[in-house]
Amino acid sequence: MIDTAVEHIPVLLSQVLEFLQVRKGGIYVDCTVGLGGHSEEILRQLEGSGRLIALDRDKEALERARERLRSRYQNFQLFHENFKNLPIILPQLGVQCLDGCLVDLGVSSHQLDSPERGFSFQLKGPLDMRMDKHQKSTAADLVNQLPKERLAEILWRYGEEKAARRIAAAIVQRRKTAKLRTTTELAELVEQVKGHAQGRIHPATRVFQALRIEVNQELAGLEEFLQQAIGLLAPRGRLVAISFHSLEDRIVKTVFQKEAGKCVCFRPPEFCTCPRVENVQILTKKPVTPDPEQIMRNPRARSAKLRAVEKLKTGDRRQEETGDRRLETGARSQNSGARIQEPESRTQNSELRT
DSSP, X not given: OOOOOSOOOOTTHHHHHHHHOOOTTOEEEESOOTTSHHHHHHHHHHTTOSEEEEEESOHHHHHHHHHHHTTTOOSEEEEEXXXXXXXXXXXXXXXXXXXXXXXXXXXXXXXXXXXXXXXXXXXXXXXXXXXXXXXXXXXXXXXXXXXXXHHHHHHHHHHOOTTHHHHHHHHHHHHTTSOOOBHHHHHHHHHHHHOSOOSSSOTTHHHHHHHHHHHHTOSTTHHHHHHHHHHHEEEEEEEEEEESSXXXXXXXXXXXXXXXXXOOSXXXXXXXXXXXBBOEXXXXXXXXXXXXXXXXXXXXXXXXXXXXXXXXOGGGOOBOSOHHHHHHHHHHHTTSOOOOOOOOOOOOOOOEEO
């Protein structure tokens, strides 16, 4: 039997349940079941009715969740799958639409606390970082094989690391004499380039985030998946997404705004090509974040951001500002000043899910 006794504190649990509004008899999906904390509460609110479908790329986490849930519940199914395959999985299960879907992005505390998984720069372990151990490419493969330019691009694009070029050059120089094999070797090398930590963020945080995203292709297809997930919702069904860094949150926010019929291209109205079709109602004007008490209980959740939408009924949908009306609005906008875009934070946080 797998030990599941270690305390598991799901991120933003009360807020997830508030926005999902679990209904008895409903069909729900937990796209990243992890250790099963969110799933357990969804099942509790279903009270033996309905159905929960839960996925995870990490087979070890999936087995831990199974141990946690099967002693009390029977109305659930677990699948060792990437959540991006959900549109393929549901038809095979005879499911046409969902009453709710939760996608909790990032890396779990269990993965971060397991040195052998290679996610943490604080624990010595192999440079692995694979969420699914069946895939071949590891973080060690990237740092020891990729050319300097490609490494720098990854560190900048996925970690927003300002010292990306210097760190990539140091990695290439180091591997001429010895390959980087452990998490602590890489963390120490980054610290040598950037200097010692100042504040709460370790110098290697962004580097490890960037490599993890690249290894697991976390952002690839995320936008498409969110759009498909909204399409799978029943009328009044809800999609709740939790992100842990600005790159993820930016994608979630943009998709939700687009599906709510808003402009996301920020061009003058006469040149806007956004569909402007309202498919969902945005339930979170601003992202929901943990309160101080939640952060105290689970410090790793401090960077979590929750956004939620509700699928509209067909009769509730409307098309906004098309044809001549959009042109008229554009003409008026020329005299009313520039469009103001909400600023995006590029602050890096600890990217994980619990």
